[in-house]
Amino acid sequence: MSDPHVSGPHVVIAGGGLAAVRTAQALRDLGHRGRxxxxxxxxxxxxxxxxxxxxxxxxxxGADDLRLAAPDEYARQDIELVLGRAAVGLDPRTRTLTLADxxxxxxxxxxxxxxxxxxxxxxxxxxxxxxxLRTAADSRRLAGALTGGARVAVIGAxxxxxxxxxxxxxxxxxxxxxxxxxxPMAPIIGAGPADWLRRRHAERGLEFRxxxxxxxxxERPDAQVxxxxxGTVVEADVVVVGVGVVRDTAWLAGAGLETHHGLxxxxxxxxxxxxVFGAGDVVCRHAAGRCRPAGHWTAASDGAAQVAxxxxxxxxxxxxxxxxxxxDQADLRLQFAGEAPPTATATVVSxxxxxxxxxxxxxxxxxxxxVFAVNxxxxxxxxxxxxxxxxxxxxx
Numbered sequence: 001m002s003d004p005h006v007s008g009p010h011v012v013i014a015g016g017g018l019a020a021v022r023t024a025q026a027l028r029d030l031g032h033r034g035r036x037x038x039x040x041x042x043x044x045x046x047x048x049x050x051x052x053x054x055x056x057x058x059x060x061x062g063a064d065d066l067r068l069a070a071p072d073e074y075a076r077q078d079i080e081l082v083l084g085r086a087a088v089g090l091d092p093r094t095r096t097l098t099l100a101d102x103x104x105x106x107x108x109x110x111x112x113x114x115x116x117x118x119x120x121x122x123x124x125x126x127x128x129x130x131x132x133l134r135t136a137a138d139s140r141r142l143a144g145a146l147t148g149g150a151r152v153a154v155i156g157a158x159x160x161x162x163x164x165x166x167x168x169x170x171x172x173x174x175x176x177x178x179x180x181x182x183x184p185m186a187p188i189i190g191a192g193p194a195d196w197l198r199r200r201h202a203e204r205g206l207e208f209r210x211x212x213x214x215x216x217x218x219e220r221p222d223a224q225v226x227x228x229x230x231g232t233v234v235e236a237d238v239v240v241v242g243v244g245v246v247r248d249t250a251w252l253a254g255a256g257l258e259t260h261h262g263l264x265x266x267x268x269x270x271x272x273x274x275x276v277f278g279a280g281d282v283v284c285r286h287a288a289g290r291c292r293p294a295g296h297w298t299a300a301s302d303g304a305a306q307v308a309x310x311x312x313x314x315x316x317x318x319x320x321x322x323x324x325x326x327x328d329q330a331d332l333r334l335q336f337a338g339e340a341p342p343t344a345t346a347t348v349v350s351x352x353x354x355x356x357x358x359x360x361x362x363x364x365x366x367x368x369x370x371v372f373a374v375n376x377x378x379x380x381x382x383x384x385x386x387x388x389x390x391x392x393x394x395x396x
């Protein structure tokens with residue numbers, strides 16, 4: 001609990017990723033002088049995760065390059081790090097956080113920023129050939145398996161799956177991508193752009209099996225054999241699974257907090273329990289009858305700023321949330337904001353598919369709902385500003 005000799009409440013942050021670190025930093029930037037304790041299950045100091053499927057996997061960025069803060073910054077900002085001790089229990093009544101080793105930490109205010117974990121495939125038993133990507137250790141293990149000529153099967157053609165597939169191809173591997181949807185990233189960017197993306201990656205050597213998934217799998221001495229629902233078979237030396245994430249909320253629900261597809265929070269990160277907040281990927285927000293799970297790097301950073309403001313009772317920043325994310329896939333920089341509903345019309349407003357540099361606007365009637373760009377950051381920014389303006393007009 002609070003030390004009477006320290007000004008301000010003791011804020012404990014459970015989690016060691018971007019949202020956790022940015023919350024701690026924002027608290028100090030806003031003038032909080034009470035204790036700030038960050039509790040992480042990993043023994044390494046907090047690091048950035050997006051490069052794990054790209055530069056870190058390829059060896060073009062090292063561990064030091066991933067740090068979210070310089071080693072001396074935590075001491076300079078008086079942020080206490082508790083590493084290698086996962087949060088597993090919570091008692092809001094006594095304001096106590098329980099750790100995996102049996103220890104406890106008292107708090108005045110708690111921020112849950114424990115992120116999300118890769119979803120497991122029930123049809124794919126644990127095997128030395130099967131990889132899920134969340135931590136730096138996962139990325140190092142996968143990098144060691146991506147040797148030239150290796151047969152790699154990537155299950156899931158979302159942005160993580162495609163980033164790993166491109167990295168594997170750059171390392172000289174033979175890559176097959178298995179995707180349940182009709183095209184890669186189609187649920188996000190729509191059929192037309194997704195068809196272009198598939199063809200572009202196929203030109204660079206990726207093989208796609210779309211509209212199917214893994215029905216069962218066998219581990220044999222010379223390969224992991226994947227039997228797909230469409231009757232075809234893929235033999236692989238390496239299997240990488242990227243089929244979404246799950247949020248570990250059982251310990252929060254057990255403490256009486258409202259959970260759904262994540263820890264339910266309002267726009268400021270407040271949960272159903274007094275003085276407990278949520279930030280980053282663990283969070284989902286309920287508004288207008290919809291559940292919106294938090295996700296992506298920018299949302300985690302912005303959510304941290306909002307939570308820090310709410311904790312200290314100061315006006316929140318005007319961040320204009322629009323679901324922005326980006327993905328680097330070989331020589332392609334993909335950027336997206338807003339939404340591309342199935343009923344939306346997709347129109348190329350700048351560039352063209354043939355050049356590999358274009359911007360797509362998604363509209364429903366006269367309303368702009370989303371913007372997608374490939375290798376066109378300036379035009380994307382203009383589209384994103386137009387999207388924000390359209391969103392403001394729609395709310396008035």
